[in-house]
Amino acid sequence: MSQVGGSQPDRNKKIIIVGAGIFGLSTALHLARQGYNDIHMCDYQPYHENNYACSAGCDAASCDENKILRASYGDAKLYQDLAFKAMPVWETWNDLLSQTPEKELPPGLSPDVKLWHNCGFLRLSDGDDYDQEKEEQTQNKFPPNIKHTQYRVTDVRRRKEAQADGIPFSKIDPFDRFEKGLPMDGVLDMTAGFVLASRACAFALHLCHKLGVHTYFGPDYGMKSLVRKGTRVSGIITNDGNEHNGDIVIVACGGWTPSLLPEIEQLVETTAGSVLSIRLPTDRQDLWSKYSPEQFPVWSWSMGSFELGRNLGGLYGMPRTPEGVVKVAFRGAKWTNYAHRSNASGREISYPKTDVDEIPEEAMQVIRTFCEENLPELLDLELERGRLCWYSDTFDNSFLIDYVPGTDNLVVANGGSGHGFKFLPVLGEHVVDVLEKKDTEYTRLFKWRGVPDGERNGLEEGPGGWRSLDKQKLVGREEWKRVTPRTSSAEDNRTVSKL
Structure with a gap:
């Protein structure tokens, strides 16, 4: 230094x-x-x-x-x-x-x-979308003294070792996919949490x-x-x-x-993820137990492989908070809001839109479809809040x-x-x-760097890109329990960040 x-x-x-x-x-x-x-x-x-x-x-x-x-x-x-x-x-x-x-x-x-x-982080996909390369990179770079904290969920031996280590099976399979005969692959990382x-x-x-x-x-x-x-x-x-x-x-x-x-x-581009908060009823102690950090991990689903209108991905969620709030979120599409014009350059700039309690219909459908298969009990509960969480993406x-x-x-x-x-x-x-x-x-x-040519994490799309909120239908609580098939006419495919 x-x-x-x-x-x-x-x-x-x-x-x-x-x-x-x-x-x-x-x-x-x-x-x-x-x-x-x-x-x-x-x-x-x-x-x-x-x-x-x-x-x-x-x-x-x-x-x-x-x-x-x-x-x-x-x-x-x-x-x-x-x-x-x-x-x-x-x-x-x-x-x-x-x-x-x-x-x-x-x-x-x-x-x-x-x-x-430190409740653990379960990185999952349906198997076909399992990011073998990135997971191997992660595991190869982890210090040797923590390798025992990484449990491949499809490895029967490692599942037994997790049980021997005192890790509840609900953290290996919080969605009961093994019991349902549904495909799944991934790693439970017990160094992580929320x-x-x-x-x-x-x-x-x-x-x-x-x-x-x-x-x-x-x-x-x-x-x-x-x-x-x-x-x-x-x-x-x-x-x-x-x-x-x-x-x-x-x-x-x-x-x-x-x-x-x-x-x-x-x-830098200002982009939004879609976040839903569901509050567990105080009289449902079964759900309070199921979603507790002691029984339920942080999880993600196919974070690197979402394609608009074609698959489920870009999803993650959390155990309940002390107040009983369960969060399920979608980052597969990074929404933009080109509603501000720069006084210096005249460019249209994405700007946080925080005055809504709704999310794009596509995000709602992805989250709800995932929950129908994996967390159906949440669909029986009232949606407390939907919102857009605005980040700054380089x-x-x-x-x-x-x-x-x-x-x-x-x-x-x-x-x-x-x-x-x-x-x-x-x-x-x-x-x-x-x-x-x-x-x-x-x-x-972290230093300042020049703008590259070609793809730039979506920045190259500008206000004409498919992620812009002016091209989305926003929906709220009334759509949470409505079961409809996911449809999309979009031809564009976009993937989420690899970080």
Whole structure:
């Protein structure tokens, strides 16, 4: 590791972080831990009032019931290693939370509720779509001392070893496909699980406050524009019209970033996954038991092989939350919403559409069809909420964390691409390295890069692409229990991210 120029960083500089999702939170946390003493973080969302709860109207990607925590990254070993680095820190956060008196915690947090649940992650397909190559890459790069935690579900010997290891069979086959005689293949990865996302953000914010980070939340504190003077950015103007000066500005606004920072318009696209939340009735203790983290794993189904109108894929789901909410989601089609025009370039830019509680009909049909075969009891329950979860996808699914070219003190931290949340406890360390212009394998991984020719993770489609919401019929609760055959006239085939 080396530092360009060899100079020591000035930790008295005033740093403004725009955005208090996981990129902003983690950056603020690690800046404070490394001795920076003038950190200011703002966000248009009133996190001081709603504590990141999506049920209270939070619409950032970081605000969610839960997120997957896994290290299975195929041949992307640096991301694998970073995930394994995060896991023990999540354990530390569990311990720290459990030891904190409830009166010292923000609302919604309790010392009795863990943030990180190591319940296992079951990566499945119907057999024909089993991604043998990627799974082999993952297994080959995993450290030898954890190989025993990986159980191939079609291997009878490994199923018996899982039972001997105390793993309930319901985590090998939560959908009863073996009993039904249905095809299935995959791996149960017992290093993985899920994090209670909104609670984790609230806890990270709590840690930031304890370290002296200044925060400004609510509609007035959303960034309206940057204040540029030549190659420098002297600060930001917030929605209330006030100017806030700073020595360094870090823009970490998730799916809103392309509309605020024209330089990344061709590198990042704002896209949405489709999320359904089903609340288990309190009198159905059988379902509370079935979907508990002790009995039910995080799962995915054919994440790399969805084809529009032709197969089931791009699906994932979670055990229940402490409140009894089960999440089933579809990321096989990354929806776009080209509803914003750039003031700088005139381009149409995908922009989060958060004022709906509906999802595209295609997504609803895929989720419902999957549940009809695998989780039929959920279709007997009322759908509590449907929503679109808006991410920022880079053209290569790798994060974009770097100084913006042509500027001296403007940094972007973006491009979570649907897999960033797990790194909340550790990502900020590498953002600080970028800030201090250190040369590491991660600053090189996240660095600014040029726009390639050809396919760019869907970015090449633009507003004319098939994923645009203006081409979709949106449906809500009334469609959840309606059983209709899946149909699609689309001829396009698209696959989901391999990360």
